[in-house]
Amino acid sequence: MAFGLIIVGDEILSGKRSDKHLPKVIELLGERGLQLAWAEIVGDDPARITALLRRTLAGPDVVFSCGGIGATPDDHTRQCAAAALGVPLALHAEGKLLVQERIRETAREAGREADLESPDNLHRLKMAEFPAGSSLIPNPYNRIPGFTIAQHHFVPGFPVMAWPMIAWVLDNLYADQFHREARAERAMLVYEQPESLLTPLMEALEARHAGIRVFSLPSVGDAQTRRHIELGVKGEPEQVTAAFAEMRAELDRMEAEYELM
Numbered sequence: 001m002a003f004g005l006i007i008v009g010d011e012i013l014s015g016k017r018s019d020k021h022l023p024k025v026i027e028l029l030g031e032r033g034l035q036l037a038w039a040e041i042v043g044d045d046p047a048r049i050t051a052l053l054r055r056t057l058a059g060p061d062v063v064f065s066c067g068g069i070g071a072t073p074d075d076h077t078r079q080c081a082a083a084a085l086g087v088p089l090a091l092h093a094e095g096k097l098l099v100q101e102r103i104r105e106t107a108r109e110a111g112r113e114a115d116l117e118s119p120d121n122l123h124r125l126k127m128a129e130f131p132a133g134s135s136l137i138p139n140p141y142n143r144i145p146g147f148t149i150a151q152h153h154f155v156p157g158f159p160v161m162a163w164p165m166i167a168w169v170l171d172n173l174y175a176d177q178f179h180r181e182a183r184a185e186r187a188m189l190v191y192e193q194p195e196s197l198l199t200p201l202m203e204a205l206e207a208r209h210a211g212i213r214v215f216s217l218p219s220v221g222d223a224q225t226r227r228h229i230e231l232g233v234k235g236e237p238e239q240v241t242a243a244f245a246e247m248r249a250e251l252d253r254m255e256a257e258y259e260l261m
Contacts, residue, residue, distance in 0.1 A: 004063045007040070007066050034170075046079065051084075062174065065152060065154045082132070090129065092145075094145075100121075137168065183234065185232060187233075188231055188261055189229070191227070191256075197254075202231075212233050
């Protein structure tokens with residue numbers, strides 16, 4: 001089962017805000033023995049959001065989408081999800097009650113009674129309009145829910161809300177996937193070697209060991225560190241052990257200088 005992440009918002013693409021969702025989602029998945037397969041960032045453009053969702057909804061992946069599910073003019077994710085699915089938006093009965101309870105709570109905090117029929121409060125009910133057939137994702141911060149449909153899980157852009165909601169989805173819908181595949185990773189720093197010289201070794205290891213991937217992360221170095229490549233193997237533990245031993249043996253044959261990590 002592959003997991004993907006969509007991050008929605010012009011503020012990320014313009015640089016007004018730095019994305020924090022990607023590293024946190026990687027962390028949440030990793031704590032459960034899962035990993036992120038891909039991530040995409042898209043601005044507040046309805047056509048682009050719809051096209052992206054139409055593509056991901058056609059695939060088998062579990063997808064988390066952060067942002068754009070509010071009720072302001074720049075929030076389009078709910079509408080785009082419905083358009084991508086070819087279904088209407090519908091006011092979710094339980095979602096409506098949750099939004100109304102939040103309206104009452106906010107009014108009480110301000111020392112007044114809520115008028116649920118006022119234009120602004122009726123507009124807030126749009127936050128409970130989801131693609132027909134959606135189920136709710138509880139929001140422990142302010143009770144305004146997110147929604148799930150077709151293995152896509154839509155949460156707000158605010159980290160304080162989004163992260164516990166994503167954790168809830170994982171723990172309640174995908175617990176049977178936790179720690180199903182044992183994984184290992186071994187790496188070293190190889191000094192003053194060009195990647196082109198190491199590429200045949202990497203290709204040969206992947207050809208001999210189907211359960212691993214070899215990776216290389218080059219660095220030009222700085223005042224504290226010489227030019228080097230972080231070279232490593234990840235995947236099924238026994239194959240990682242064997243492939244890493246072969247990697248070290250070949251580097252020794254090449255008389256390459258390296259340091260285990």
